[in-house]
Amino acid sequence: MRKALRWLLALMVFIGTLSTAGAATAAQPEATDIKDRLLAIPGMSLIQEKPYTGYRYFVLNYTQPIDHRNPSKGTFQQRITVLHKDVSRPTVFYTSGYNVSTTPSRREPTQIVDGNQVSMEYRFFTPSRPDPADWSKLDIWQAASDQHRIFAALKSVYSNKWIATGGSKGGMTATYYERFYPRDMDGVVAYVAPNDVVNNEDSAYDRFFTNVGTKECRDRLNAVQREALVRREPLEKKYAQYAADNGLTFTTVGSLDKAYEAVVLDYVWGFWQYSLLKDCDTIPANAATATDDEIWNSVDTISGFSAYADQGLEQYTPYYYQAGTQLGAPTIHFPYIEKGLIRYGYQPPRNFVPRSIPMRFHPGVMRDVDTWVRHHATHMLFVYGQNDPWGSERFRPGKGARDAYVFTAPGLNHGANVAGLVPDEKALATARILQWAGVAPAAVRANPSAARPLARYDAKLDVRDVEREPALRP
Numbered sequence: 001m002r003k004a005l006r007w008l009l010a011l012m013v014f015i016g017t018l019s020t021a022g023a024a025t026a027a028q029p030e031a032t033d034i035k036d037r038l039l040a041i042p043g044m045s046l047i048q049e050k051p052y053t054g055y056r057y058f059v060l061n062y063t064q065p066i067d068h069r070n071p072s073k074g075t076f077q078q079r080i081t082v083l084h085k086d087v088s089r090p091t092v093f094y095t096s097g098y099n100v101s102t103t104p105s106r107r108e109p110t111q112i113v114d115g116n117q118v119s120m121e122y123r124f125f126t127p128s129r130p131d132p133a134d135w136s137k138l139d140i141w142q143a144a145s146d147q148h149r150i151f152a153a154l155k156s157v158y159s160n161k162w163i164a165t166g167g168s169k170g171g172m173t174a175t176y177y178e179r180f181y182p183r184d185m186d187g188v189v190a191y192v193a194p195n196d197v198v199n200n201e202d203s204a205y206d207r208f209f210t211n212v213g214t215k216e217c218r219d220r221l222n223a224v225q226r227e228a229l230v231r232r233e234p235l236e237k238k239y240a241q242y243a244a245d246n247g248l249t250f251t252t253v254g255s256l257d258k259a260y261e262a263v264v265l266d267y268v269w270g271f272w273q274y275s276l277l278k279d280c281d282t283i284p285a286n287a288a289t290a291t292d293d294e295i296w297n298s299v300d301t302i303s304g305f306s307a308y309a310d311q312g313l314e315q316y317t318p319y320y321y322q323a324g325t326q327l328g329a330p331t332i333h334f335p336y337i338e339k340g341l342i343r344y345g346y347q348p349p350r351n352f353v354p355r356s357i358p359m360r361f362h363p364g365v366m367r368d369v370d371t372w373v374r375h376h377a378t379h380m381l382f383v384y385g386q387n388d389p390w391g392s393e394r395f396r397p398g399k400g401a402r403d404a405y406v407f408t409a410p411g412l413n414h415g416a417n418v419a420g421l422v423p424d425e426k427a428l429a430t431a432r433i434l435q436w437a438g439v440a441p442a443a444v445r446a447n448p449s450a451a452r453p454l455a456r457y458d459a460k461l462d463v464r465d466v467e468r469e470p471a472l473r474p
Contacts, residue, residue, distance in 0.1 A: 034084050034157075041153050047079070052104045052461070056084040059102045062153070064123070066130045067137050068145035076123075076130040078146060082154075083110070083117040090115040090437035091158040093151065093185070097169025097474075098319065099125045106461040108417050109165045109189045112430055113437040114454035116158055120150060122173065124318040135357050138321055140365065143173060144180040151184050161438040167191040168390065168414060168474040169319065171382075172327070175395060178380065179372045187379040187436030192414050194390045194474050196328030197370045199363060204392040205332045212272055212387055217280035221268045222336045223287035228264045228299050229341040234292055236260050239305060248309035252354055253347070259308035261344050265334070266303040266472045269389050273414045274302070277387065313352050319473055321357060324349030326365040330393075330472070346472075375400035379436050381429055382406045385416030390474050405429065414474075417464070427451050 034056055038044055043063035050057045064078045065071040079100050092110040100121035110117040121128040123146055124138045151162065164174040164185045171193030178188045196202075212218065228235060239260050242248070253259045271279070284290040284298055299305070306312040313320070323329040331346045350359055373380070377397040384391035386408050397404035407429060409420035418429045431448035434440035444451045 034087070037157050038082065038154075041157075044153070045077075048102070050102075050104060052083075054085070055104065056082075057104045058082045058084070062150060064146055064149060066134060068142055068149075074130065076128065078123065078128045078150075079121040080150060081117075081119045083119075085114070085116050087116075087158055088160065089113070090161040090163065090186075090439055091154070092117045093120070093147065093162055093164045093174075094118070095120045095122060095147070095166045095170045095173050097122050097166060097171075097173045099315075100128075104461060105463045106455075106458065107165055107463065108419065109163050109433055109437075111455045111457065111462050112418070112433050112453040113163065113439050115163075115437065115439075118150065118154060118158075120147060122169075122318065124321075125315075129318075135321060138318060138325075140173075140176040140322075140326055140369075141180055144177040147173075147177045148181045148184060151181075161186040161436065163187045163189060163433065163437055165189040165191070166193075168193065172474070175373065175380075176369060178377075179369050182376070182378070185379075186438070187381070187433065189381045189383070189418075189433060190395070191383045192385060192388055192390055192416055192474075193382060193395060194327075195366070195370055195373075195393050195395045196330065197366050197393070199328035199361065199366075200331075202331050202393075205330050205389060208389055208392040209268065209272075209332065212389075213277050213280070217277060217283070220280060220283040220285060220287075221271055224284055224290070224295060224298055225264060225267045225334075226337045226341065227287040227290070228267070228295050229261070229337060231292060231295060232260070232341075235296055238292065238296055242305060243309065246306065248306060248311055250309055252310050252313050253308050253351055258344055258347065258351070260305075261342070262308045262347055263303045263305055264299060265342075265346060266307070267299050269332070269472055270302045272387055272389050276413060277411065308352070316473060317353055317357070320349040320352040321359060324353060324359045324361060326362055328361075328366055330389075370395070373401070374398035377401035377404040379432075380404040381432060383416055383418060383421070383429070384408045385412035385414060385420075386410050387412065388414045388416060390414060391416075403432070405432070415464070419464070424449070 038058060039046060045061045047059040047061055060080050061077040062080055063075050065075055067073045081100055081102060083104060090113045092107060092115055094107045094117055100119050106117060123143050162185050164177055166174040171190035174188050174190045175193055178185060240256060250256050250259050284294050329349050334342060353359060373395050375398060382395050384394055396406060407421050407425045409416035412420045418426055421429060427449045431444050431451035434444055434451060
């Protein structure tokens, strides 16, 4: 009798288990197609799916609060993209700090870990801008909170390790995200990220321009920049015609003259940001005897005469707003140019933002981030280029940091990356990224010098060129 009773009880438990499982399955059907899983996330909508061999690539909108402190104040649509490989792989969270590209691409950490990639458009870069735009809600904490919500929404789909990355302003963004949400990511790879702790102290940039490259190259660049100011009158006539032909206006900066000088003063900085020492051969060897066209073409190629027109500034209003309210902006001196040739000097970000948008600088914000990195950075890697001006003021993890590194790629510019490091540092950086992502092979765990990217190089997918933002922008 007892055996029969035990058998009956066991049968009832078994039947109950089946019923519960069946009810759970009926109540929560699990989507198996990745697109269905992504679109099942509340607030996620599809803009477009694009084919790419070996991946699924989605351009999406995600509903974000305008103000993360007061979600009831309204929402906006933020563009993101997902390069999907497999939910079993780690995921790289990338942002440039500007607009998001809707062309499939794979950042260096994504190739290293052979993973998925989520890319985010920074808030207030169109079309990811609230309407109407409350510019006071454009700050580094709000943007970090955007990333946090996207991560939280996607973590149920991509449940393995996550690595945050970005270049230049995107490297800054990845760092700020880690500062405010240090438990989200398993590692951070920040490329060429400026760190302007004290906005009014920029002597590091002056020292950089005194020593970068070779004297011959510096002399060539300095001479062309000076000559463009000596020939201001004839070249501004050319500029006026150029503006008329291209429909350019100068309401925001205030005048064609201010725009002209801003472009010219960006010339030397722009060369070192985007060019290599070997490119000095493209600079006029004797500025004094060069034609007006030769001076014009050299400055236009490097600085871009459309950069400070209204039409060139409009896309970058969010950057200049942030530079003038939190990030800071560099100011350098030009000892090789007579004072009378320079009327305005490096103009502040306020000059590049429409006056209808109020701005006030908050000096403690970057100090807070810098202090946090020095004392709390964990699983963070900073990569800089030896000849990149933006690396003059950089992040430097201190004694309180753990498993954090700063490497400099010799001879490289604003496009510096892990691949450009000296062999020992390249291997160590690659090994740490693999370890943070949870995909380091046993051979790499035993010997970091064996570290290699897990995915083969793809000429179309793997972006290696420097991300060029015209004018003086990181």
